[in-house]
Amino acid sequence: xxxxxxxxxxxxxxxxxxxxxxxxxxxxxxxxxxxxxxxxxxxxxxxxxxxxxxxxxxxxxxxxxxxxxxxxxxxxxxxxxxxxxxxxxxxxxxxxxxxxxxxxxxxxxxxxxxxxxxxxxxxxxxxxxxxxxxxxxxxxxxxxxxxxxxxxxxxx
Numbered sequence: 001x002x003x004x005x006x007x008x009x010x011x012x013x014x015x016x017x018x019x020x021x022x023x024x025x026x027x028x029x030x031x032x033x034x035x036x037x038x039x040x041x042x043x044x045x046x047x048x049x050x051x052x053x054x055x056x057x058x059x060x061x062x063x064x065x066x067x068x069x070x071x072x073x074x075x076x077x078x079x080x081x082x083x084x085x086x087x088x089x090x091x092x093x094x095x096x097x098x099x100x101x102x103x104x105x106x107x108x109x110x111x112x113x114x115x116x117x118x119x120x121x122x123x124x125x126x127x128x129x130x131x132x133x134x135x136x137x138x139x140x141x142x143x144x145x146x147x148x149x150x151x152x153x154x155x156x
Contacts, residue, residue: 001092003040005136008086015088015098022057023048023103023139024065025079025146032124033143034108035133036068039120044133046103046142049118061104069122070114073106079146080154087138103142 006012023046026034038045049064051057058075065073080103087099113122125133130143145154 001040003092004090005041005138006088006090007137009088012088013090013096015085016096018083018098018100020051020057021049021101022051022061022064023101023142024061024073024106025103025142026065026071026073026106026108028108028124030124032126033130033146034065034069034071035123035125036119037121039118042120042134043139044125044135045139047122048101048103057102058104061106065106066111068116068118069111070116071108071111074109075104076107077105078153079103079105079142080156082138082142082154082156084138084156087136099138101138101142103146105146 025046034047035044036047037043047065047068051060055063061075062073065071082099082101082103084099089097089099115122127147
C-alpha cells in the first residue's frame, strides 16, 4: 500500500481518524541512527508503525523495529509525542489519518540489518548524512528532538 503525506496543505483530504503509531529513535554505539527507506513513499524514515490489539506500546516499538529492520531493541525512553493536525496521511486504500505518533528512544540489543517488504533499504546513518536524505519534515523534527537527548519528552 502506498501513501501520500500532506503538510499544512489546504488541498489535503480531511482526516477520517487518528491511529496510535510509534517510531523508534535507535542509535548504535557510534552514534549512527537506524533508518529505513520506506517502500510506501520512497522516503527515509525511522522504523515504526501502528499499535496492534493485545500489545503494549513498548511491544509495538520492539515488534515494528524487528519486522522492518532485523534489529531487536529495548525501549529506553520517550523522545516525544507528535500530533500535528497539519500532517495528514492518505493511503492508497482510501484511508486518511491525522498524525499521532509516539517517538521512543531505543537501544539495539541484537540482530543484523535486514530489508523487509516495508523498506527498500535499511542502514545505520551517520548524523552528518542526515541533511542529504529525503525525509518528511515530521521525521526530521523527530530526529532533531532525539539528537538533543533531552531528559523530558517533547509534546506537540
